[in-house]
Amino acid sequence: MSKQISIIRSTAVPLNMENVDTDQIIPARFLKATSREGFGKNLFRDWRYENDDETKPKRDFSLNKPAYRGSILVAAKNFGCGSSREHAAWAIKDGGFDVVVSSFFADIFKNNALNNFLLPVTVSEDFLQKLFAAIEQNPATEIEVNLPEQYISIVSSGEKESFDINNYKKTCLLNGYDDIDYLLSIKEEISNYEKEHVI
């Protein structure tokens, strides 16, 4: 898993569907592992295969179309709603993506993604439609996601939009730090807080 994220330039895979929930990203029956690896294999499992049969991929599902490749997933509104299962973020990352773009993310998913060095980029509905149009017209369209300067652009046309991310998270992603590294480093402050705090 690449832990650092800075500038990503890649073709993209479109998933033009609203309200994609975590049960679709990774169905519950695949949550039985006790490690974090290998979930990519079952990413969007029930949309990818006919009757759960790996020999029968559904042709019209965009992840199955050979034309669409790349490390950027472009999804429609309210992506990642539903369960808090981090397996959804693991599956997307393990499935080869470093960035998910949408006009709206569910809260918990966004946190989970960030904790796994999968960058959620929120764009306007307008820009999202431009992305879908550009990719559908030419699957070889390159998208650039520039974290240091906080913008996303369609390389061929030069159209771009800036995106928000809080400074702390940005530093974490650029340097490959975890929240947990930080929290462990301030354990003494936490213990001091506890002395004053009654539950």
Add this chain to the structure above:
Amino acid sequence: MGQTLFEKIWDKHVVKTIDGGPSVFYIDTHFIHEVTSPQAFAGLNKRGIKVFRPQQVVATADHNVPTLNQHLPIKEELSRLQVEALKKNCAEHGIELYGLGHPFQGIVHVIGPELGITQPGMTIVCGDSHTSTHGAFGNIAFGIGTSEVEMVLATQCLMQSKPKLMRISIDGKLNKGVVSKDIVLYILSQITASGATGYAVEFAGSAIRSLSMEARMTICNMSIEMGARCGMIAPDEITFGYIKGRKFAPAGAEWDKKLAYWKTLYSDADAVFDKEINIKAEDIEPMITYGTNPGMGIGVSGHVPALNEVDEKEKPSFEKSLAYMGLQPGANIKGKKVDYVFIGSCTNSRIEDLRMVAGFVKGKHKADDVEVWIVPGSKQVEKQAIEEGIDKIFAAAGFILRQPGCSACLGMNEDKIPAGKYCISTSNRNFEGRQGPNARTFLASPLTAALAAITGEVGDIREYYSKSELVNN
């Protein structure tokens, strides 16, 4: 300016705030279960560290346990491995485990409140999105991912940004046959499955105040379905009465001290919310969902939206959803046949829910071609149901009372709804494949589900009961 309930609790739990960034947020109580914790413990072990405050962690096994023959070893290998891993991890780190066979075992969001662990003013997290349930007691409770489970195990803290605040007030008197599940499905149908994303939601108003704790939990439980970070209700006499005397509730002088604090937990009259929504209780009828997200709900006497009633942009997902459900745009929902009835899940598996179902089905028998599963939320609920003779009413009606667990709410164990079949369910999610690959889910209240169990189809409870037979809850 006054403070909201949320702000009062939030402020007390901020250890420190990073400039221009999130806050280090302290967690009082952490619930864990077998599915979202193994990777977190593996992370701790890799770092060579122990759980920081094991006495603030409570564990149970619920998500993939079987609901029949729980005394036997779990047949499904992967499920068994997860349950065993939990046992081992709890033992190694000194965490209390209410595992299979323990009299306190049950769905994590059912056992916390019933044991008196869940209290007002706390911060509570769990690696499960329906942790919002606990907010019914006036605390900040939310679901987290596994990396965050690891953070809380390691440091009892999380990095959190303060959400925006929303208040949803429901005032007035509920119609007969309308229960708390209908209230929350109604709110969802009005504001959609993403209507509260980015917000902490406080539910208020006279209709909410009139509800029992069980009913309040049902509402807070589904606040995550609106996308909310958490849902909460200010504690009052009903809350205090529920907590008092429970196993881990404070007692004696400690009780008086806590109670005095709890009584300060409400939104001040001049507190300001970023968004306010007002709903009239009278407008709510018994609800049911027709689609594949919980925001796709209608009154049982209504119809599935016709194509011209749907926003152009939403048409593709709408049509996909109806195709999955095997329903036509504009169709009536009433009279639709169902194959399965599932009464359970952390939304509606408490004793009050079972009583409500029993009250309606007593002396009646299920429809021939319907299978009815009743899954109590915990061992304690199961025990109480048996003591009250509710199990006998169910048996006489042809229902199966199973053993506690999440069961068909997410179909991780063998309780799956077969492909193409319709299930009316008291759970919280109707996503594609949630109850099993290609299973079709109608979400409804325990009453509406009980009615379907008897008639074999979706019906309007208001037509069926005679005045005193049902209690609003």
